[in-house]
Amino acid sequence: MGAVMVGERLVKATPENWMYPPAEGWTFDQVKDLELPAAWELVDGEIVVRGRTVWWHNHVRRRIERCLEDTMTETYCVASEQCVFVDDQNTPVPDIVVFDKQGLDLFETRAIPVTKAVLMIEVVSTGSRQDDRVRKPALYASAGVPYYWRVERGEGNLPEVHEYWLNPERAEYFPRPGRACHAGKLETDFPYPIAIDLAGLVEL
Incomplete structure (x- = not known):
């Protein structure tokens, strides 16, 4: 028995x-x-x-998600705190994921297939520094996600975005050539044209 x-x-x-x-x-x-x-x-x-997050983290995450939604193209979708299926024993929950929604029934999907993800974003908190700087980017890169942003809390509480691109041959991220760290304003064309006033993210 x-x-x-x-x-x-x-x-x-x-x-x-x-x-x-x-x-x-x-x-x-x-x-x-x-x-x-x-x-x-x-x-x-x-x-x-997962550890509890402070107001700054949640506020910045919501504002970035809104900016991404306002600029995304029709084939993409943006979600926060959404489970992503990497493999049968790894289903991380990134702060924000941008994914290709084509072929997905979003009302039935329990976890976004990592093969659909094009951008993962983590907003660093006191209890998530090791995960967001080391473990999660390594996991996302090995799974083939093309782009990764790490959002850090800079001086004066202003967000700084570190932009990474995937090296598919090595399955590793490398800093975006030319401008890897965005402070004040973020401008990029990947995975689609995006412009974000970073200072404005923390305005009340």
């Missing part, structure tokens, strides 16, 4: 067992229906609770 109960317990992650993954780790199918009081993501088969 005990063996059967253990087998059943590990079929799906629940609020009671999510912190005890099976030896091979959780899969997306096992965790996709899990509801916890805190936000979380699947990292190498383990459920990782």
Whole structure:
């Protein structure tokens, strides 16, 4: 009886067992229906609770998302705090993702396929510096996402955007040639023409 109960317990992650993954780790199918009081993501088969973010982080994220929506072309869509399916045991939740919506039923999609993602954006918080500067860009690059932005909190609370392009042969990001760090104003043509008044993002 005990063996059967253990087998059943590990079929799906629940609020009671999510912190005890099976030896091979959780899969997306096992965790996709899990509801916890805190936000979380699947990292190498383990459920990782995401830290709370401060007002600056959330405000800047919302403003950037709005700017991207205002300038995007018809084939793209912008989402924040949306699960992205990289593989069966890695479903990160970037602050913002820009993706190709063609062929997707957005009302039924549980996670955006990483093959559809064209730009990932992370807004760095005190508790996410290692993830946003190292782990997540490495994961996104290895999955072939063409562009990555890392948003840092600069002097006077002004956002600074570090723009990275993918080197597909090495599966690594490299700083955008010519102007890798945007302060004051961001202007880029990738993945589509975008201009953002960065100082205006924090105006109340």
